[in-house]
Amino acid sequence: MAHPELFLKKNEDKRLRKGHLWVFSNEVDTQRSPLNQFAPGDMVKVVTSDNQILGAAYINPGTLVCARLLSRKPGAKLGSKMFTTRIARALALRERFYNKPYYRLIFGESDGLPGLVIDRFGDVLSVQITTAGIERQKEPLLEVLVDLLQPTAILLKNDNPQRILEGLSTESVCAYGTIPEQLIIEENNAQFQIDIVAGQKTGWFYDHRSSRALLTQLAKDKTVLDLFSYAGAWGIPAALNGAQQVSCIDSSAAAIALAKQNAQLNHVSDNMQFVQSDVFEYLKQARLERRRFDIVILDPPALIKRKKDFKSGYEAYRRLNHLALQVLEKDGILVSASCSYHLSKANLHEILRSSARHIDRNLTIVATGGQAPDHPIHPAISETEYLKTYFCAVSESL
Incomplete structure (x- = not known):
C-alpha cells in the first residue's frame, strides 16, 4: 500500500533537494494535505508543489519538525529491514575506527535514522529515542539490536525533554x-566506571574522544585544571600520561x-x-588566591540550548x-570547548580574542578539535555539527 502524500508549498523543497532531511510544519501545503489526517509516526510520501516525489518520511503532525525524510525511495518503510541495513552499515564504519566496542553506534540523521541515538558500552547499549516515528517501531528496533550485536542489556534512556514535544x-x-551494577568502558588507554x-x-560523552587524546600529548609534568570534569574523562588520561597534578572541578x-x-x-x-x-565561584577564588595552572580545560555543558538563550549563554561562555x-x-594552554550548536566557531573565536585582549595576553589557536568519527557530520544538516574545541597557547602580551 502506497504511503499517503504530504505536499509541500511552492519552493519549500530546496533544502530537501540539497540533502537535508527535515520538513517543517509551515512548509506543508495543508490545503492539499491537512496535517490532522496523519497520526504520529505515520509514513508519508513527500511531494513538491508540482507533484515531484522527494521520498519517504515519517511524520508527527503536532511538532515543528513535522516530517523527517528516511529515504529518497517513495515506498521505503521504517522497520526491521531498514534498521538492519543502516545499523549494520554504521557498525562497519565504527569498526574501521575503533578496535573495541566503545563508541556512539548511531548518531541520528548522520546515520540515516533521525530521532535515534545509540551508544555502545561493550555488551551494553544505551538507546535514546526522541521522535514518535522511531518510538512506533521500537520493538523491531530492539529485535534488530539483539540479533546484530548480542548485547547483555539494552537501556532505553528516554528522558530527553524533546520527547515531550513529540x-x-x-x-x-x-x-x-x-x-550491570558496575559498568566499565575504555577510552584513550584509560578505564572509566559510568552510570548509564x-x-x-x-x-x-564519546564526542570529545579525539580532543582528549590530543590533551594526553601535552600533559606530562604539567599542572592541569579540569573544569566541569564530570567523570574525569579529560583529567584522568592527563594524569595517566604524566601530569604533575590534576584538579577536577564539578558542581x-x-x-x-x-x-x-x-x-x-x-x-x-x-x-x-x-x-x-560551582565553576564560576571556584575560578574567582583561584584568581583571588593567585593559583595558576599550566593547562586549563573548559568543557561546560551546553549553555545555549535554544536560540533565544543566545545572549545569556554567550555572556556565560565569555565570563x-x-x-x-x-x-x-605563563605560556600555558587553554582548552576551550563548546557543545552549543547555537554558538558558532566565529562566536567562540571572538570570545577567545576579546578575553585575551581584555587581560593583555597573546593568544593563538594551535590546534582545533571537533566531533570524533562516531559522531559523523552530515554536510547538508548543519545541526549535526555542534562541537568545537580550541587548544590555545597563551603568553604575555607581545
Whole structure:
C-alpha cells in the first residue's frame, strides 16, 4: 500500500533537494494535505508543489519538525529491514575506527535514522529515542539490536525533554537483559566506571574522544585544571600520561564521586584532587588566591540550548573563558570547548580574542578539535555539527 502524500508549498523543497532531511510544519501545503489526517509516526510520501516525489518520511503532525525524510525511495518503510541495513552499515564504519566496542553506534540523521541515538558500552547499549516515528517501531528496533550485536542489556534512556514535544513519555527503562551494577568502558588507554541509568545524557560523552587524546600529548609534568570534569574523562588520561597534578572541578557531588572512583580505577589518585564547587565561584577564588595552572580545560555543558538563550549563554561562555585565562600559568594552554550548536566557531573565536585582549595576553589557536568519527557530520544538516574545541597557547602580551 502506497504511503499517503504530504505536499509541500511552492519552493519549500530546496533544502530537501540539497540533502537535508527535515520538513517543517509551515512548509506543508495543508490545503492539499491537512496535517490532522496523519497520526504520529505515520509514513508519508513527500511531494513538491508540482507533484515531484522527494521520498519517504515519517511524520508527527503536532511538532515543528513535522516530517523527517528516511529515504529518497517513495515506498521505503521504517522497520526491521531498514534498521538492519543502516545499523549494520554504521557498525562497519565504527569498526574501521575503533578496535573495541566503545563508541556512539548511531548518531541520528548522520546515520540515516533521525530521532535515534545509540551508544555502545561493550555488551551494553544505551538507546535514546526522541521522535514518535522511531518510538512506533521500537520493538523491531530492539529485535534488530539483539540479533546484530548480542548485547547483555539494552537501556532505553528516554528522558530527553524533546520527547515531550513529540507527545511521548519520559523514562529510563531496561528493555532487555539486566544492567550491570558496575559498568566499565575504555577510552584513550584509560578505564572509566559510568552510570548509564542516572548519568548525564546516555551516560558518557564519546564526542570529545579525539580532543582528549590530543590533551594526553601535552600533559606530562604539567599542572592541569579540569573544569566541569564530570567523570574525569579529560583529567584522568592527563594524569595517566604524566601530569604533575590534576584538579577536577564539578558542581555535582555524584560526578565528583564518580571521578574519584575512576581515579582509583586507573591508579592515579595520588596526583589528583577533586573539588565540588560551582565553576564560576571556584575560578574567582583561584584568581583571588593567585593559583595558576599550566593547562586549563573548559568543557561546560551546553549553555545555549535554544536560540533565544543566545545572549545569556554567550555572556556565560565569555565570563568562563575570561576567568579561565586569569588562572593560566605563563605560556600555558587553554582548552576551550563548546557543545552549543547555537554558538558558532566565529562566536567562540571572538570570545577567545576579546578575553585575551581584555587581560593583555597573546593568544593563538594551535590546534582545533571537533566531533570524533562516531559522531559523523552530515554536510547538508548543519545541526549535526555542534562541537568545537580550541587548544590555545597563551603568553604575555607581545
